[in-house]
Amino acid sequence: MVLIIFEGRFSTLDSAEIIKFENVSYKLENSNALNDFSFTLNKGENLVIFGPENSGLEIICAITAGLIKVYQGSVNFKGREIKTLDYLDSYSVRKEIGYLQKDYGLISNMTVFENIALPLRYHSHLSGFEIDNLVNNLIEQMNLWHCKDLRPVNLRKSEVLRTAYLRAVSFDPELILVEHSLEGQCQINAQTFLRSLKKESFSGSKSVIFITYYPRLFTDLSDNFIMLFEGNTVFSGNRSDFISTDNEYVRQYLESSLEGPMKIL
Amino acid sequence: MSLTGKILKLRNGIVNFYKYTESIIISFRSIKHLRFRSILTIAVNQTKFTGVDALPLIASIALIIGATVIIQATKNFPKFGIEGFIGNLLVLIIARELGPLITAIIVISRSGSAIAAEIATQKQRKEILSLELIGIDTKLYIVLPRIIASTLSIFSLIIIFDIVAFIGGYMIATTIVYMPISSFFRTLQEAFSFEDLIITLVKSVIYGILIPLISCYYGFMTKSFFEIPIQVSRAVMRTLFIIFIINALISVLFYF
Numbered sequence: 001m002v003l004i005i006f007e008g009r010f011s012t013l014d015s016a017e018i019i020k021f022e023n024v025s026y027k028l029e030n031s032n033a034l035n036d037f038s039f040t041l042n043k044g045e046n047l048v049i050f051g052p053e054n055s056g057l058e059i060i061c062a063i064t065a066g067l068i069k070v071y072q073g074s075v076n077f078k079g080r081e082i083k084t085l086d087y088l089d090s091y092s093v094r095k096e097i098g099y100l101q102k103d104y105g106l107i108s109n110m111t112v113f114e115n116i117a118l119p120l121r122y123h124s125h126l127s128g129f130e131i132d133n134l135v136n137n138l139i140e141q142m143n144l145w146h147c148k149d150l151r152p153v154n155l156r157k158s159e160v161l162r163t164a165y166l167r168a169v170s171f172d173p174e175l176i177l178v179e180h181s182l183e184g185q186c187q188i189n190a191q192t193f194l195r196s197l198k199k200e201s202f203s204g205s206k207s208v209i210f211i212t213y214y215p216r217l218f219t220d221l222s223d224n225f226i227m228l229f230e231g232n233t234v235f236s237g238n239r240s241d242f243i244s245t246d247n248e249y250v251r252q253y254l255e256s257s258l259e260g261p262m263k264i265l
Numbered sequence: 266m267s268l269t270g271k272i273l274k275l276r277n278g279i280v281n282f283y284k285y286t287e288s289i290i291i292s293f294r295s296i297k298h299l300r301f302r303s304i305l306t307i308a309v310n311q312t313k314f315t316g317v318d319a320l321p322l323i324a325s326i327a328l329i330i331g332a333t334v335i336i337q338a339t340k341n342f343p344k345f346g347i348e349g350f351i352g353n354l355l356v357l358i359i360a361r362e363l364g365p366l367i368t369a370i371i372v373i374s375r376s377g378s379a380i381a382a383e384i385a386t387q388k389q390r391k392e393i394l395s396l397e398l399i400g401i402d403t404k405l406y407i408v409l410p411r412i413i414a415s416t417l418s419i420f421s422l423i424i425i426f427d428i429v430a431f432i433g434g435y436m437i438a439t440t441i442v443y444m445p446i447s448s449f450f451r452t453l454q455e456a457f458s459f460e461d462l463i464i465t466l467v468k469s470v471i472y473g474i475l476i477p478l479i480s481c482y483y484g485f486m487t488k489s490f491f492e493i494p495i496q497v498s499r500a501v502m503r504t505l506f507i508i509f510i511i512n513a514l515i516s517v518l519f520y521f
Contacts, residue, residue: 094398099398099399101398106395107387114306121302121303122299123298124300
């Protein structure tokens with residue numbers, strides 16, 4: 001069991017392993033998109049993976065979601081090797097992962113309500129009435145009631161984010177992947193959203209992986225941080241390590257300095 | 266492009282379409298996990314757009330075609346005894362050939378283009394990817410309701426086309442030559458066989474599968490926003506071409 005302190009609250013979490021990357025390497029035509037990458041995320045833990053562009057951040061999401069299956073090493077999601085999953089199991093695993101995309105991917109000809117209800121209508125055995133109640137509750141919790149019948153084109157950015165988040169978690173997944181989703185948002189929207197995320201997701205036993213270019217946004221939130229550069233892990237540590245590190249990659253990245261080991265251009 | 270290049274391109278196109286069709290067939294494995302309520306709205310909306318909304322256009326064209334056929338017949342054939350073969354003529358030209366073909370052309374122009382454009386846009390906006398990430402088998406979720414809607418709509422539209430063309434044809438014909446209603450519909454009834462109905466059904470099913478299948482294929486093929494109009498145009502032109510060939514093949518197969 002792991003004891004975590006979160007916003008003054010204590011909660012005990014089962015340390016069951018949710019996802020484990022072991023020596024994962026993935027090659028693109030000319031370069032190593034990901035090289036010997038490993039981490040383990042237990043139930044209730046969260047992790048920030050950051051780094052500059054072209055560091056392999058997006059590959060991690062794609063592998064976790066089973067979109068990429070040809071790689072070296074192993075990726076276990078709740079004890080199941082992702083690359084050996086068959087056609088039906090691949091889809092089955094995805095419904096256990098709430099994926100908040102960079103582009104949000106809301107279905108443009110569906111309303112906010114229909115977007116959130118979509119995974120439930122497709123996957124769940126709940127009746128239509130039960131789904132309606134559940135979705136209405138979620139909409140109310142995230143203050144989207146005023147726009148529940150609007151389509152994505154009529155929404156503000158923060159409303160799009162919250163709708164996409166509710167769609168990702170409506171089926172109550174154990175793992176949530178947040179892929180650059182806060183990066184087009186204004187700071188206040190991002191912080192408001194993170195506060196909701198803390199309240200809703202972290203109170204239980206959900207695990208969250210944040211893929212981001214802005215790790216500082218998650219300093220108060222995340223337990224662990226990993227930095228990638230050109231597919232290699234250049235930093236890995238917990239929150240206090242991240243705050244106090246003198247790792248030259250992290251320092252250069254956080255200070256947006258052109259001087260250091262990373263030559264981007 | 267050289268002839269060899271063109272042949273290679275055609276071959277690759279056929280191979281890609283084969284793989285796509287195979288992936289649709291494979292996706293039927295997940296049909297047991299599919300809740301039909303999730304595709305019901307799509308099927309209803311598609312049926313409304315493909316079938317109901319196309320009705321005024323279909324009816325107008327059927328009326329014009331029916332009238333034109335009768336006018337040409339009365340003008341070029343002897344007026345005496347025309348009621349004896351007018352039913353045959355209508356069944357031969359309208360029910361067997363023009364009805365299904367014109368209906369298919371209208372469905373391709375309206376719905377096929379719309380399907381290709383919708384899917385291409387959804388793909389570029391990462392909506393298809395987001396469906397996949399939710400665990401939705403997009404091949405089944407997108408293609409199946411459109412096939413159901415298209416098949417139902419095309420069958421209904423062909424029947425309506427034939428009825429309107431027959432009635433319209435009769436009404437026009439009576440302004441030119443005297444033709445008792447009973448004898449017109451008797452000859453029509455005698456000319457229209459059960460086989461014609463079966464063939465209409467066969468054509469509806471084949472067109473109903475092929476039109477959304479090909480349109481979706483070109484929608485899925487799109488690689489950028491820039492390509493959307495090109496792929497929509499390809500979807501329409503190639504579906505039309507294939508439907509003309511299929512129509513001719515069915516006619517040869519059943520009537521020759």
